[in-house]
Each structure stands twice: as C-alpha cells, then as structure tokens.
Amino acid sequence: MSKGFKKVRFNAEDESKIKLRKITKRSASLPQGTDKKLDKFNNDETAARFYLSRVFEEDERSIVRGLSRGSGSQQSKLVPDMQLIRTQTIPSTKTKLFHFEQTQDTIPIFGSNAVVEITQNRGLVDVSSKVADVEGVTAFPFISQRDALKVIKDLTGIDVPIEAIQPPELTFFYDEKKEKWHLSYFFKKIPAAPKGFLEESSKYKGIGYSSGISPKPFDPQINYLIDANDGTVLLFYSETHFVKIPVQCEGIGALGKSHKFWGSAIGNDYELADPISDVRTYDLKGGDLIKDSLPDKPVANAKSNWEDSNKAAVSAHVNGSKVYNFIKSVLGREGIDDKGMELTSVVNVTCFKQPDPSGQWHNACWRENKMWYGQHKLANGELCSYSRFLDIIAHEMTHGITKHTSDLLYKDQSGALNESFSDIFGIIIYNWETVGPDSSTQQWTWEIGPGLGGNGLPLRDMSNPKRIEIGPGLGVYPDHMDQYKYITYDNGGVHINSSIHNKAAYNLLTATDQNGKNVLTPREVALLYYFCLCKLNKLATFKDAMDELVETAKIIWKGNKQLRDEKIYHIKNAYQRVGIG
Ligand SMILES: [Zn+2]
Known part of the structure; x- marks a missing residue:
C-alpha cells in the first residue's frame, strides 16, 4: 500500500439517506460542546469537527479511522490532529467552509487538508479530505534553521539574514516519486529566487491568468522546503503565483489635485507599483541621474492614501500609467518596446552636468529605458516636479517608442521628425486624458509645456508655431518648409524644424468636413502616425512620413474607396499647406 495520502470524500447529496442519518446522528456519538438538551452544536466549528470525525470513523481504512478521535486523555476530542486554518462563507449558497490541515506530533503535514461544508443550520453538506500517516521519519531536526538557510543561499546566491524572515516551521513533506517522508523546514516568502527561476517562470506569461494582469513578479517571494535532517532542497515555489492583485490607492499630485491610482500591498506598506499596467515609480531623493543607482524598492507609504507625502512620485505614477494605458489600449502596443517592458519612473532627479545648489534640474527625459524627472522652483520657492506635465511625459516616452521602432536619427530632418x-x-495623449478620449479636436490645447518657455509662453505651439521665439535674435519657430532652418545648433534644429511637421499634424487633426466634424478622429490619426513610425527608416524625411501615412491609409480604409480617397485627400492637403509633398 502506498505510504502517501488517502483521499476521503462524503457528499450529503450523493449518499443514501440511511448512511447520511448514520453519519449525522448526534445522539449516538455526542461530541464535546454539544448541548444535549437542545441537540444542537454550540458553534460552527464543533459541527464541522463532528462531521469530519464521523466521516473518518466510518472509513474502512484504519489510518483514516484513527484520526477520528484522540487517544488517552484526548479521547473525547474530535479530530484533534486536524488544525483549523481558515473559514470561508459562500454568499451564493450561504454555506460555510472549514479548512483544516492535518498534523502529526503537532507538526503540520504539507499538502494535507480537510474541507467541511455546513449549512446555516449547521447541517452537513460535504466533506473532502486528504490525510496521511507519516512514517519512517523522526519529528526532530538534525540541522539548524541557520544551516537550512545557508542551503537557500547556495541555491540563490543571495544571503538573506535570518532576522529578516519569519522563522521556518517544521513540516512533514512526502516525496511522491521516492515514496518517502521527510521532516523539513518550511521557509515562507523568502526574497531570493533560485538562479534562472523567475526568468523561466515569466516565459509562461498569461497562461491561466486573466489577461490584464501581468504575471511578472515585482519582487520574488519564494517558499522553500529544506530537509531538516540532511539539508536537501525538497521543493521551492513562488508564493505570489506571479499574479499581484493591485491595491487602489489615492494621493495628491504635483498640481495639488487628488488622484486614484493602482499600487501594491507589500508587507505592511503600499508601494507605487501598478501590476495592471506594469508601472513602478522610484524616488532618487535628489540623487544623480548618471552616478546614483535606483533604490531597491519603489516609493512606499504606510497607508493607501498618500495624501501630500510625495506629490512628485504620485504625479509620475499617475501620468506614467496614463501614457502606458494609451499605448496599450489605443495603439495596441505592449509597452515601450512592445515586449511588455515595465515602465520605471524616477522622481527627484538631479544631474551633475547641470549642477544647481537649490536642487533644481530643469529636465525630464527618457534614458536607459526609464523616465527621469527633474524639478524647478515655483514663485513661492517650492520645488515642483516635471512629473506633473502629462504632455511632456508622453513626449519623452514616445522617444522610447521611436527608439524601438524606426529609430529616427536624431539630427537634421530625421531628428526633427523624431521630435x-x-x-x-504628447498632444494627443494630453488631450485624450484631459478633454476626453477621441474628443473633438476643436476643444483641444496645442501648447507643449505651457508656461515652460520664456515670458510665460509654452515651449512650442502646434497650432501656431510662429507665436514663439526660438531665442533672442534667432527669430520665431517655422511653420512652413520655406522657413526651414538650415542650422548647426540643436542637432540641426531638431526642436525647431519639428514645428513644420507639427503644423502639418495639427492641420490633419483639425481637418473637418462640411458639417464641421473631424475628418479623421484622434484615434485614427494616432494609429496612422503610430504605424507610420513603425515603418519609417532611420533617415526618413517629412515627405517620407506623409507618403507612409498615405500608404497606411490605403490599408486601413481598403474596403471603402470613397472613404479612403477622402482621408488621403486630407492627409496630402494637411502636408501641402506647410509645403511638404
Ligand atoms: Zn524630445
């Protein structure tokens, strides 16, 4: 006979009335805690234990029967080796489940269980159990907890201090293949994974889980069973099952507004780690972009309501998630690299190349596959993060997408196209989020970085580039090819000549039909530009971009010639008005 587990099942529906009455008849075997007079159980657990005891008692296998009652002074106890782990109420059936685990010599048996389901009136519904008789192994460990932890260190290469973990529990473990019982140390939630384990596990992304939740673990939490006699690694598995359930958080951003966002519960803390969009936000606390390394963990807070404790981080987290959601839901792209790359945002960044004793760094950039945010002083002297500018964030993250698609050379016309x-x-995502998804562009804002240029002006204006001066004595931004600036500074005018192509895109986004409706919806324009960006070559010109938009439109509206011709007419018209094509 196998030395392993024995299954026990009893379902009130399946059994004959006689058998059911025999099992549930209380007077024949009154358990402790039974009120004899009323013939009722004093509490739900007593009822569950009574039924479990009766089902075990009626079993033909002596090992199972032996679990029914205690022996010696324990004789009156019902299923004394079954330890109650948790209870659960099923709302649809109004029944209650009692989950037990089997112990032997007070040591839990890994994988054993008993679930007893009872009605509101404490009647029996179902018993399902897996129990065992542990043999051939002592209940005393030969090696210490520290030695067992050293085995984990050898396996993972990570030295986790014993003080940093919950003490391991002694547990009996059955090796099915070798049909052998082991006494083991059960280490739970160890922040160290065996080499290659997480990489291997993440290959199975998506299988068996709802598609919206990424199984990518933010931090490993691995359970280990180490033989307490010889230190063999018996089993390890991920505690998190590679699914992190998001926690709804709220907090105040850099603009003073309250936001709701997703975070994660890690221990007693809440972290800016959104498992739905794969967005994590860190605080460099004034550290250097190039010289300092990221903190170990995302920004954490003791409560799910962050209030105004880290406005820069809340804004970066909220805005980063907005851009990521747009990329995914509108463009159908899996993150910046289209391979599910996580979005890492870092706030309170400085740069030694632009030192400023007041802690300012007038920048936000996409670098090394991360979003970095500087900060500047407001009129009241307070440092305020660039993470509050959704348009700038979307602008910077689009550079990331460009890098992973056409990789437009950042110089001269291809560089201006990149910009x-x-x-x-930046403008589409900003208006999508603030005016409304796919909203009419007549209500849109066209300023990039409002207030960030000189004299309270924006950095650039897509609708009217010429209202802004490039710099003292440098003239205004161009809005037509006949004003194209053949210059050497700014990498050949990448931030300047971009205004010509910006104006063409503005023309396209605002083109209307006779009824004043957008000829192309913002979603259609976004898709056209996205596919265009994916197909262009490194040295593409403005004209190449227009041609690619036309080619893409031919595919998108292939099925309707009239519609297709109308869209293509407006694409060409938008570009011709700025002298392209
Ligand atoms: Zn840029």
Whole structure:
C-alpha cells in the first residue's frame, strides 16, 4: 500500500439517506460542546469537527479511522490532529467552509487538508479530505534553521539574514516519486529566487491568468522546503503565483489635485507599483541621474492614501500609467518596446552636468529605458516636479517608442521628425486624458509645456508655431518648409524644424468636413502616425512620413474607396499647406 495520502470524500447529496442519518446522528456519538438538551452544536466549528470525525470513523481504512478521535486523555476530542486554518462563507449558497490541515506530533503535514461544508443550520453538506500517516521519519531536526538557510543561499546566491524572515516551521513533506517522508523546514516568502527561476517562470506569461494582469513578479517571494535532517532542497515555489492583485490607492499630485491610482500591498506598506499596467515609480531623493543607482524598492507609504507625502512620485505614477494605458489600449502596443517592458519612473532627479545648489534640474527625459524627472522652483520657492506635465511625459516616452521602432536619427530632418512624433503623441495623449478620449479636436490645447518657455509662453505651439521665439535674435519657430532652418545648433534644429511637421499634424487633426466634424478622429490619426513610425527608416524625411501615412491609409480604409480617397485627400492637403509633398 502506498505510504502517501488517502483521499476521503462524503457528499450529503450523493449518499443514501440511511448512511447520511448514520453519519449525522448526534445522539449516538455526542461530541464535546454539544448541548444535549437542545441537540444542537454550540458553534460552527464543533459541527464541522463532528462531521469530519464521523466521516473518518466510518472509513474502512484504519489510518483514516484513527484520526477520528484522540487517544488517552484526548479521547473525547474530535479530530484533534486536524488544525483549523481558515473559514470561508459562500454568499451564493450561504454555506460555510472549514479548512483544516492535518498534523502529526503537532507538526503540520504539507499538502494535507480537510474541507467541511455546513449549512446555516449547521447541517452537513460535504466533506473532502486528504490525510496521511507519516512514517519512517523522526519529528526532530538534525540541522539548524541557520544551516537550512545557508542551503537557500547556495541555491540563490543571495544571503538573506535570518532576522529578516519569519522563522521556518517544521513540516512533514512526502516525496511522491521516492515514496518517502521527510521532516523539513518550511521557509515562507523568502526574497531570493533560485538562479534562472523567475526568468523561466515569466516565459509562461498569461497562461491561466486573466489577461490584464501581468504575471511578472515585482519582487520574488519564494517558499522553500529544506530537509531538516540532511539539508536537501525538497521543493521551492513562488508564493505570489506571479499574479499581484493591485491595491487602489489615492494621493495628491504635483498640481495639488487628488488622484486614484493602482499600487501594491507589500508587507505592511503600499508601494507605487501598478501590476495592471506594469508601472513602478522610484524616488532618487535628489540623487544623480548618471552616478546614483535606483533604490531597491519603489516609493512606499504606510497607508493607501498618500495624501501630500510625495506629490512628485504620485504625479509620475499617475501620468506614467496614463501614457502606458494609451499605448496599450489605443495603439495596441505592449509597452515601450512592445515586449511588455515595465515602465520605471524616477522622481527627484538631479544631474551633475547641470549642477544647481537649490536642487533644481530643469529636465525630464527618457534614458536607459526609464523616465527621469527633474524639478524647478515655483514663485513661492517650492520645488515642483516635471512629473506633473502629462504632455511632456508622453513626449519623452514616445522617444522610447521611436527608439524601438524606426529609430529616427536624431539630427537634421530625421531628428526633427523624431521630435515631431513626440510632440504629436504628447498632444494627443494630453488631450485624450484631459478633454476626453477621441474628443473633438476643436476643444483641444496645442501648447507643449505651457508656461515652460520664456515670458510665460509654452515651449512650442502646434497650432501656431510662429507665436514663439526660438531665442533672442534667432527669430520665431517655422511653420512652413520655406522657413526651414538650415542650422548647426540643436542637432540641426531638431526642436525647431519639428514645428513644420507639427503644423502639418495639427492641420490633419483639425481637418473637418462640411458639417464641421473631424475628418479623421484622434484615434485614427494616432494609429496612422503610430504605424507610420513603425515603418519609417532611420533617415526618413517629412515627405517620407506623409507618403507612409498615405500608404497606411490605403490599408486601413481598403474596403471603402470613397472613404479612403477622402482621408488621403486630407492627409496630402494637411502636408501641402506647410509645403511638404
Ligand atoms: Zn524630445
């Protein structure tokens, strides 16, 4: 006979009335805690234990029967080796489940269980159990907890101090293959994974889980069973099952507004780690962009309501998630690299190349596959993060997409096109979030970085580039090819000549039919530009971009010639008005 587990089942529906009455008849075997007079159980657990005891007692296998009652002074106890782990109420059936685990010599048996389901009136519904008789192994460990932890260190290469973990529990473990019982140390939630384990596990992304939740673990929490006699690794598995359930958090952002966002519960803390969009936000606390490394963990807070404790981080987290959601839901792209890359945002960043004793760094950039945010002083002297500018964030993250698609060379016209794509998506995403998804562009804002240019003006204006001066004595931004600036500074005018292509995109986004409705919806324009960006080559010109938009439109509206011709007419018209094509 196998030395392993024995299954026990009893379902009130399946059994004959006679058997059911025999099992549930209380007078024949009154348990402790039974009120004899009323013939009722004093509490739900007593009822569950009584039924479990009766089902065990009626079993033909002596090992199972032996679990029914205690022996010696324990004789009156019902299923004394079954330890109650948790209870659960099922709302649809109004029944209650009691989950037990089997112990032997007070040591839990890994994988054993008993679930007893009872009605509101404490009647029996179902018993399902897996129990065992542990043999051939002592209940005393030969090696210490520290030695067992050293085995984990050898396996993972990570030295986790014993003080940092919950003490391991002694547990009996059955090796099915070798049909052998082991006494083991059960280490739970160890922040160290065996080499290659997480990489291997993440290959199975999506299988068996709802598609919206990424199984990518933010931090490993691995359970280990280490033989307490010889230190063999018996089993390890991920505690998190690679699914992190998001926790709804709220907090105040850099603009003073309250936001709701997703975070994670880690221990007693809440972290800016959104498992739905794969967005994590860190605080460099004034550290250097190039010289300092990221903190170990995302920004954490003791409560799910962050209030105004880290406005820069809340804004970066909220805005980063907005851009990521747009990329995914509108463009159908899996993150910046289209391979599910996580979005890492870092706030309170400085740069030694632009030192400023007041802690300012007038920048926000996409670098090394991360979003970095500087900060500047407001009139009241307070440092305020660039993470509050959704248009700038979307602009910077579009540079990331460009890098992973056409990789437009950041010089001269291809560089200006690179900049323009970032402005276009910056404006589309900003208005999508603030005016409304796919809203009429007549209500849109076209300023990039409002207030960040000189004299309270924006950095650039897509609708009217010429209202802004490039710099003292440098003239205004161009809005037509006949004003194209052949210059050497700014990498050949990448932030300047981009305005010509910006104006063409503005023309396209605002083109209306006779009824004043957008000829192309913002969603359609976003898709056209996105596919265009994916197909362009490194040295593409403004004209190449227009041609690619036309080619893409031919595919999108292939099924309707009239519609297709109308859209293509407006694409060409938008570009011709700025002298392209
Ligand atoms: Zn840029």
